[in-house]
Amino acid sequence: MDTQRLTLAVLTLLPLVMACGSDSGDTGSAPAASGMSGVHWRVDSVTVDGTTLQAPAGAGAGLRIGADGTAVGDYGCNAFGAKAAFSGDRVELTHARQTLMACAPRLMAFERAMSRTLTDRSLTVRAEDGRLTLTARDGDRIRLTEEKDASLYGTKWTITSLRADGTATNLPQRATGSAYLTFDRKTGEVTGRLGCNHVTARATVRDGRITLGPASTTRMMCDASLMDTEKSLLRLFSGTATYRLDHRTLTLTSENGESAEAVAGP
Template identity: 35%
Template sequence: MQKQQIAPLGIAALLALTAACGTQSTADPGPAASSGPVRTGLPLAGVRWKVDALSVGGAKPAVPAAATMEIGRDGSIALGTGCNGYRGRVRVDDDRITVVGGLNRTFTGCSMYLEQYEEAVGDAFKGTLKAEVSGHAADDRQLVLTSQEHPGTRVALTTRPAAPLVGTDWTVDALAGPKSSATLPKGTAAKAHFTFGKDGTVTGSLGCNSFHASARISGSKVVFGPVLSTRMACSPAVTELEKGVLKVLRGTVTVQVSHKALFLKAADGNGLAAVRG
């Protein structure tokens, strides 16, 4: 069983990047001065926002499917990342959100894919953020947060429901290993894709070879059967892509889904991110 520690946001995490990622856990940071009930005409509090895109100082890390933000009506804030999480207090006045007293973060070894996002989102939620909300439907609102002190920092969020796992065409966007993450091999973007069928199968392309396998979905898990594929010769880059995808589509895999993204993680830490086609 992994140990989790709560540390202030400013302290560097001395972590071994392990394959496993523990259940998200956050600690109560305690009361913070000057925070309190949310006072705003914007529909910010009591909403589970899904992070759509993130930019910090111009850098744009990949956003995991389980990335969320929730502001309580009492001024609490929780940021979910899919592995670790942040918790703290904010002061909300009209269209300004100010983090009060810093955020607390859990520390569990995660894949680099998640680690990079966690570091970036922690940096984004410092100081005061300006909020702009658009859309009227409760399940189709967009929220954009921009930093007042740090130009180039922007967080885009939405309330849109998760895309259906079954029947959606998912295009592989990134690969992740137990201790690293990587963009796709050069020239292989949009080549690997797959679709889960209602009949308990998954079909698609590994890059240049088509494939199919059984895929039994149970809650947040998918159990893959042996993958059967064609055996065409592919370029070195596509062969590398296919090997990376095959490392994930086997055995019991954890699945996370947002309105436009999917993340699969195998028990050995290998994973892939995919976007809605």
């Protein structure tokens, strides 16, 4: 899942969703709400007119509905926000807003099927044992699976973006997937790769902060874009950074305000 893209896009959409949320409606007391709200749901498949489309690998299609009746998620290419209204065993997502990026044809086909099925329709909610099925009256349906929050420890955190001077930038294409960190509770260390070189350092986690010791790295030379990424990440070491975990996204922010955002890998 391209969580960095989803996070940035949804931040843009949230004001629109919150504005919609001021409308009246029952959003929290219905049985459907208790089984569906507050959970990160990963979309597994969409069935339209009797044809089932499996979510493309890496599409990251998903949905989460908050207790305030706002919904955010990803169609597979574009992020979206909407208002969720519950009634009995049904839910309806309305006032949908989405980003307008173009992706590969397979992703766009899945996105069209999912958005057509999910929004502006009354859907029956069936949630059981970490599985969720949303079914329209004509039989179109979406199947989803609960996605657990990632742990700080033992997770491969792949760096997706860097922020400095208030501006966030995605990693260069050559660096995509090449920078990651893994925290080990037992050894008290962080290991990984900074874009070019592998790294090891002490990591002390306490009260929402991570104190990183001096970085011990290999000594390879790589493409300039990889080395630039590495230099930025090295500034997180030999100091203390705050960390924030949000489902499967980790944000590390140094004392000088620079930060790195990462997503949980397989």
